[in-house]
Amino acid sequence: VLIVEDGYEYxxxxxxxxxxxxxxxxxxxxxxxVRLATAEPFDAILLDMRxxxxxxxxxxxxxxxxxxxxxxxxxxxxxxxxxxxGTYVLEALRRAGVRAPAVLSFDFGDAPARxxxxxxxxxxxxxxxxxxxxxxxxxxxxxxxxx
Amino acid sequence: xxxxxxxxxxxxPLSPLDxxxxxxxxxxxxxxDSERALSAWRSLLRFDPGxxxxxxxxxxxxDGRGDAAGAEAVLRDAPYDADCVEDLAxxxxxxxxxxxxxxxxxxxxxxxxxxxxxxxxEAELVVxxxxxxxxxxxxxxxxxxxxxxxxxxxxxxxxxxxxxxxxLAVSDPVGxxxxxxxxxxxxxSAEALDEARLLVAARTxxxxxxxxxxxxxxxxxxxxxxxxxxxxxxxxxxxxxxxxxxVPRAPEVWAALASAQQEVGAVEEADRSWSWxxxxxxxxxxxxxxxxxxxxxxxxxxxxxxxxxxxEDAVRLDPGRVGLLLEIAELSLRRGPTGAADQxxxxxxxxxxxxxxxxxxxxxxxxxxQPGPTPPPLDARPPEVPPxxxxxxxxxxxxxxxxxxxxxxxxxxxxxxxxxxxxxGWSQAxxxxxxxxxxxxxxxxxxxxxxxxxxxxxxxxxLGDVEARRGEGAAADLAYEVxxxxxxxxxxxxxxxxxxxxxxAWSWRAAFLDAGGAADxxxxxxxxxxxxxxxxxxxxxLVGVGLVVARLARRRVSAWRSSTLADLLRVAxxxxxxxxxxxxxxxxxxxxxxxxxxxxVAAALDGGDPEPAxxxxxxxxxxxxxxxxYDAYIAALVALGRQHGVxxxxxxxxxxxxxxxxxxxxxxxxxxxxxxxxxxxxxALRAAAALIEPASERMSAxxxxxxxxxxxxxxxxxxxxxxxxHGDGPSFEAAGPALRVRVHGADLEDVLxxxxxxxxxxxAASGGAVVRAEVxxxxxxxxxxxxxxxxxxxxxxxxxxxxxxRAPVAGRGLSVVVAAVRRAGGAIRVVSVPGxxxxxxxxxxxxxxxx
Numbered sequence: 001v002l003i004v005e006d007g008y009e010y011x012x013x014x015x016x017x018x019x020x021x022x023x024x025x026x027x028x029x030x031x032x033x034v035r036l037a038t039a040e041p042f043d044a045i046l047l048d049m050r051x052x053x054x055x056x057x058x059x060x061x062x063x064x065x066x067x068x069x070x071x072x073x074x075x076x077x078x079x080x081x082x083x084x085x086g087t088y089v090l091e092a093l094r095r096a097g098v099r100a101p102a103v104l105s106f107d108f109g110d111a112p113a114r115x116x117x118x119x120x121x122x123x124x125x126x127x128x129x130x131x132x133x134x135x136x137x138x139x140x141x142x143x144x145x146x147x
Numbered sequence: 148x149x150x151x152x153x154x155x156x157x158x159x160p161l162s163p164l165d166x167x168x169x170x171x172x173x174x175x176x177x178x179x180d181s182e183r184a185l186s187a188w189r190s191l192l193r194f195d196p197g198x199x200x201x202x203x204x205x206x207x208x209x210d211g212r213g214d215a216a217g218a219e220a221v222l223r224d225a226p227y228d229a230d231c232v233e234d235l236a237x238x239x240x241x242x243x244x245x246x247x248x249x250x251x252x253x254x255x256x257x258x259x260x261x262x263x264x265x266x267x268x269e270a271e272l273v274v275x276x277x278x279x280x281x282x283x284x285x286x287x288x289x290x291x292x293x294x295x296x297x298x299x300x301x302x303x304x305x306x307x308x309x310x311x312x313x314x315l316a317v318s319d320p321v322g323x324x325x326x327x328x329x330x331x332x333x334x335x336s337a338e339a340l341d342e343a344r345l346l347v348a349a350r351t352x353x354x355x356x357x358x359x360x361x362x363x364x365x366x367x368x369x370x371x372x373x374x375x376x377x378x379x380x381x382x383x384x385x386x387x388x389x390x391x392x393x394v395p396r397a398p399e400v401w402a403a404l405a406s407a408q409q410e411v412g413a414v415e416e417a418d419r420s421w422s423w424x425x426x427x428x429x430x431x432x433x434x435x436x437x438x439x440x441x442x443x444x445x446x447x448x449x450x451x452x453x454x455x456x457x458x459e460d461a462v463r464l465d466p467g468r469v470g471l472l473l474e475i476a477e478l479s480l481r482r483g484p485t486g487a488a489d490q491x492x493x494x495x496x497x498x499x500x501x502x503x504x505x506x507x508x509x510x511x512x513x514x515x516x517q518p519g520p521t522p523p524p525l526d527a528r529p530p531e532v533p534p535x536x537x538x539x540x541x542x543x544x545x546x547x548x549x550x551x552x553x554x555x556x557x558x559x560x561x562x563x564x565x566x567x568x569x570x571x572g573w574s575q576a577x578x579x580x581x582x583x584x585x586x587x588x589x590x591x592x593x594x595x596x597x598x599x600x601x602x603x604x605x606x607x608x609x610l611g612d613v614e615a616r617r618g619e620g621a622a623a624d625l626a627y628e629v630x631x632x633x634x635x636x637x638x639x640x641x642x643x644x645x646x647x648x649x650x651x652a653w654s655w656r657a658a659f660l661d662a663g664g665a666a667d668x669x670x671x672x673x674x675x676x677x678x679x680x681x682x683x684x685x686x687x688x689l690v691g692v693g694l695v696v697a698r699l700a701r702r703r704v705s706a707w708r709s710s711t712l713a714d715l716l717r718v719a720x721x722x723x724x725x726x727x728x729x730x731x732x733x734x735x736x737x738x739x740x741x742x743x744x745x746x747x748v749a750a751a752l753d754g755g756d757p758e759p760a761x762x763x764x765x766x767x768x769x770x771x772x773x774x775x776x777y778d779a780y781i782a783a784l785v786a787l788g789r790q791h792g793v794x795x796x797x798x799x800x801x802x803x804x805x806x807x808x809x810x811x812x813x814x815x816x817x818x819x820x821x822x823x824x825x826x827x828x829x830x831a832l833r834a835a836a837a838l839i840e841p842a843s844e845r846m847s848a849x850x851x852x853x854x855x856x857x858x859x860x861x862x863x864x865x866x867x868x869x870x871x872x873h874g875d876g877p878s879f880e881a882a883g884p885a886l887r888v889r890v891h892g893a894d895l896e897d898v899l900x901x902x903x904x905x906x907x908x909x910x911a912a913s914g915g916a917v918v919r920a921e922v923x924x925x926x927x928x929x930x931x932x933x934x935x936x937x938x939x940x941x942x943x944x945x946x947x948x949x950x951x952x953r954a955p956v957a958g959r960g961l962s963v964v965v966a967a968v969r970r971a972g973g974a975i976r977v978v979s980v981p982g983x984x985x986x987x988x989x990x991x992x993x994x995x996x997x998x
Binding site: 013016017050052061068069070071073076084087088091105107109110111112113114115117118121129130131132133134135 | 734735739745746751759840843844928969972990994
């Protein structure tokens with residue numbers, strides 16, 4: 001499983017609590033994720049949504065376009081990219097031909113239509129809520145990978 | 148139990164001669180004549196060594212004269228007299244020997260044949276050292292009373308409960324809240340229960356006030372402090388003093404200034420700066436220790452009691468600083484008798500590294516011990532005040548009474564010179580110069596008196612009065628706040644009068660009632676104002692006035708005193724964005740990333756694997772760990788509340804963040820167990836996980852509720868009417884789906900009314916027939932994020948330049964629109980609409996459920 005996150009929290013937790021039956025590989029930003037996922041096949045991808053700890057120049061997505069949403073305020077644009085970075089990484093992976101199922105760590109409970117649109121565009125896709133335990137995440141990955 | 152060494156009981160049957168001795172002893176004791184009381188009790192005891200009351204009387208008198216060791220010896224001579232054993236336990240506990248005191252409890256329990264009062268005594272003994280154990284003992288006592296079918300003295304139980312709850316409130320606010328309900332099992336009268344609630348609320352508030360976070364340093368100021376520390380000593384003092392004037396509530400700045408002043412030898416000024424730092428951060432043991440060391444090393448013997456008091460504070464705040472006990476002992480020796488020094492040394496716990504040195508020192512002292520401490524003189528002169536200062540002070544008071552203020556000032560100056568650390572001397576100096584009308588001098592003198600006065604709130608209040616008369620509003624507020632922090636009810640009332648925000652005034656009045664102001668004659672009037680405001684604030688249906696209602700109201704007041712995030716958003720809708728940002732960060736960095744493994748760690752512990760627990764402990768308590776991050780976010784939210792005059796309680800009261808705070812408090816108590824991998828910690832982990840689990844959802848709901856509005860046909864019509872009158876002007880049409888937009892209602896109204904009014908006026912001026920509003924959904928394909936696109940178009944020929952949206956345009960309301968849209972995280976631009984001359988499009992974040 002490829003874990004894409006700006007820190008090391010998920011990979012630490014998953015390696016520690018779900019060591020058997022999975023091999024975990026971490027990518028720290030979108031570019032690294034694309035490089036790793038195109039170099040070797042993964043069964044599944046675990047994507048974090050917010051990437052606050054990655055410098056703006058390493059965020060995927062068009063900053064100009066994002067800034068245009070906020071009357072050309074580049075600060076707000078960069079924040080938008082960071083807050084939704086998981087979806088940009090997903091988009092980049094799919095564009096690079098990576099078809100492995102992905103699990104987004106983000107609570108879509110109050111935005112089901114948004115999740116449906118994302119899944120239709122860049123599936124197969126599932127989500128786990130904030131604070132999901134490692135076993136819940138592993139179960140979601142396993143279910144998705146089995147189709 | 149509560150009043151240590153209460154007065155003598157009724158006499159047993161006595162011979163006429165013994166009866167006369169008894170009466171003499173009781174009478175002398177009541178008159179405060181220690182010499183005569185001691186001699187009468189002694190003669191009674193000499194003739195009957197088994198006479199319990201006489202023995203206790205002798206011990207009481209000895210202890211009152213400072214001879215605790217003598218009192219202890221007398222009481223120890225009656226090891227099977229329950230009353231004497233009880234007195235002995237209290238005496239030992241008061242001397243800090245709580246362990247020895249509690250060791251007496253089994254014997255006392257046997258002597259008293261299982262009397263539940265022994266458990267109350269236990270609670271009394273350990274309340275300061277171990278509040279959790281005290282609350283257990285209190286509960287056990289209540290259970291025992293229930294079993295025995297009897298009831299304790301209500302007043303004593305209520306008082307003790309309040310003290311335990313207050314002590315517990317610092318480490319375990321939830322447990323403190325629950326304590327009262329458990330104690331009620333004994334069947335307290337409604338009146339006592341009310342009294343207890345008030346007391347618990349008051350004490351808990353006091354404990355909280357003492358804990359109240361001072362202004363956290365913002366990064367630029369912190370950087371300035373760091374830069375100032377690099378400067379040469381003289382410049383450093385000047386730079387830090389300027390900084391302290393800019394940021395007067397930051398204890399770090401005052402501490403840095405104090406260190407710098409100390410280094411250049413300005414010890415008086417350093418003393419003052421340490422006092423400010425400690426007043427602002429009363430729970431910081433480092434500040435107390437540093438201040439104590441300065442007083443101990445750089446001031447004369449008269450400062451020794453103050454140095455000892457500061458060091459005692461540091462030990463009380465951090466019982467691990469055993470080494471300070473040795474310093475306290477040396478300071479006590481400067482004042483003469485060896486008893487206090489011996490007591491301080493005896494408090495060094497057996498396992499501590501300092502114990503060897505302490506024992507050695509005690510042995511030295513024992514060799515040189517003088518025969519018994521000299522009893523203090525029988526006048527009212529405090530022991531730390533030299534006789535010359537005492538007489539000068541009295542003379543000054545007499546001159547002042549006669550109206551000779553200059554003579555009073557000169558005489559009092561002798562007192563303050565001879566006893567510079569004595570607060571009463573400075574208070575009198577301040578009163579004298581204040582009467583002479585010299586406000587500058589009065590302010591300086593009150594400041595010194597306040598700093599010397601320890602926890603006495605009165606000099607701080609008087610300082611506040613003088614500063615207010617001098618027109619120094621900020622300095623006055625600060626002095627009043629310090630007075631209030633020390634429990635000064637009068638200052639709380641003044642702060643309520645001075646408050647700029649109704650919420651702030653309200654909470655100071657509530658604090659006044661809780662802090663014992665209920666006994667103040669003004670309390671009824673204050674209560675009425677609090678009630679009036681409470682009713683106006685929309686919360687309560689309080690009908691009728693009278694004792695019962697007043698009690699109920701007071702109870703309500705204590706529940707309302709602390710506010711929730713929802714309260715903050717009601718008072719300050721504009722804060723929604725910042726609150727949302729902090730909550731998102733808490734969700735992301737604390738809940739999601741760090742705490743998702745709680746149940747997994749619990750399962751590992753249950754399975755006998757301690758390693759994940761140690762891993763978790765490091766992540767919780769490390770420098771960048773969960774606790775540190777969470778505390779920073781909570782401090783930011785509390786500061787935000789304070790900016791808007793709302794006192795947020797994000798532990799006990801707030802239903803959104805409170806459970807997370809309590810879960811983290813639970814985890815804080817388990818770090819040691821987790822490090823050691825103790826299986827018992829797994830229960831706490833599961834409990835914390837259960838508290839945290841629903842928090843994320845509550846946070847979303849709060850933000851959504853506080854900051855989203857449905858934009859539908861009804862709202863458009865209302866907005867069009869509000870933008871009128873339109874008279875014979877254009878007609879209005881609205882098209883598109885109903886959407887829920889993530890923007891505060893008042894902001895949305897600003898945006899729509901201004902756009903519609905501009906369109907309507909432009910149309911009316913130029914004959915445009917229709918104003919049209921269109922709503923549609925603008926979707927970002929990559930992120931799936933949707934924005935509501937709201938266009939208001941008109942048919943007036945005058946073009947609207949795009950630039951009009953970039954700068955405030957007077958009279959068109961566009962600046963209001965732009966600001967409101969930006970606050971909501973949206974955008975605004977001029978667009979073209981077929982069939983219309985111009986349109987303004989506003990993009991607003993959307994909440995998904997369309998209605």
